[in-house]
Amino acid sequence: MATELIRPILTVDVVLLTLHDDRIHVVLQAREKAPHAGELALVGGYVHPEEDQSTAAAAARVLRDKAGLAVRVLEQLMTFSGGDRDPRGWSASVAYYALLPHEEIAERGDASLRMLPFAQVKGLPFDHDAIVAGAMQRCRRRAAYSSLPAFLLSPAFTLPELRRAYEAALGRSLNDSAFRRKIDELRMVEPVSGSVSKATARPAQLFRLSKSGVVEFDRTV
Amino acid sequence: MATELIRPILTVDVVLLTLHDDRIHVVLQAREKAPHAGELALVGGYVHPEEDQSTAAAAARVLRDKAGLAVRVLEQLMTFSGGDRDPRGWSASVAYYALLPHEEIAERGDASLRMLPFAQVKGLPFDHDAIVAGAMQRCRRRAAYSSLPAFLLSPAFTLPELRRAYEAALGRSLNDSAFRRKIDELRMVEPVSGSVSKATARPAQLFRLSKSGVVEFDRTV
DNA sequence: ACTTGTTATTTGCAATTTGCTATTTGAATA
């Protein structure tokens, strides 16, 4: 049957999110090739069936090869498709989102990476604006009942830092004492020895996640 | 570049969910062609780039042509991919889930459709077991803060019916009076003239959704 | 050493939300 012969282009795109200045930032990279060469866009690339075990593996490979990054959280968002989204033809892009601490980008990330506050991300090529918007919406919702925002931070963090990560992800401020109570009841974190001095005030206790991956809770955070 | 020439197979699969006997059922169809000809599997098919505007359009087309159904809710779940999931080669399947009232299937659905309680769905070909499990998990979570379960019912329904739909979707029983209070506070439904007699007891008021699509709430239902 | 400023952390209570149970209502049936 002829239709089986027409196979669309399959790509992956990764929405890299991090925290800076108490705001979620999107990590972008100037495109090396046409179309839209030179323009800032999501980190992405073709799926290579002969070497990628899955689209998730393709996303991890692209992150590694093009951005020099390894992430602790890489989750699939959804697939964007159609004949108009890419001038090269009918295509489907499996979009992923990844969270990583800000230091990672500076220390290990490719020098070509740029960071933009989410609110300022617009005018990206292809349908990348929609992909970014979708990723933020997913993260917002997921932040409400999971440990996801903790992955915007280093493995060891303070409770005020964790609260600010949640606030940035949720887009609203949280009551501090209620937040601590919840984190405690949900058994989300455990203390690690050491503390952080914030220069001119009482130092905060350091914590780490009690489970290594993203945990979903029954209740809201 | 050679890798651009190797394009994987792209398909869509739809997890059709409905309510029967207060339990979520999955609608399956015997496959017409190899591989796995004759076996029950998800309704699905190839994406046809020349006629499908998007994978969502492909899913709607497949539902229409292979199952004879039009659904009010068709949402993307996620994409399943890899070299092992289909003997025809490296493939990606964009999975969707759809909800529809039980009567629809009997009245308009193709005669080849079969309905199985979710708990009994296993041993499906390809990775369809995983796709069904993913769809149920997504629906469970989404049911907690949206009007999704209402789409398992006819457009006009009673509050006891709506509660049972939520209970089936959430997998736990709900307190009746607390449920009514929530539905009221969320302004989810509005009464329609007429009522339903349940044979031997007080008839229930009929309601319809106040918004036509799936609505997400800030609070839990 | 002592005071002041700043942020972390704890505590207690008020307000809200939720869970539970009993009561009332409306229709079919005997």
Place this chain on the structure above:
DNA sequence: TATTCAAATAGCAAATTGCAAATAACAAGT
């Protein structure tokens, strides 16, 4: 007309959440 059944409502107890004051720890200046 009395009885039965499920729908719908009402009222209170328990749990959760929001808020604000009190306390703690450290740095820097007096």
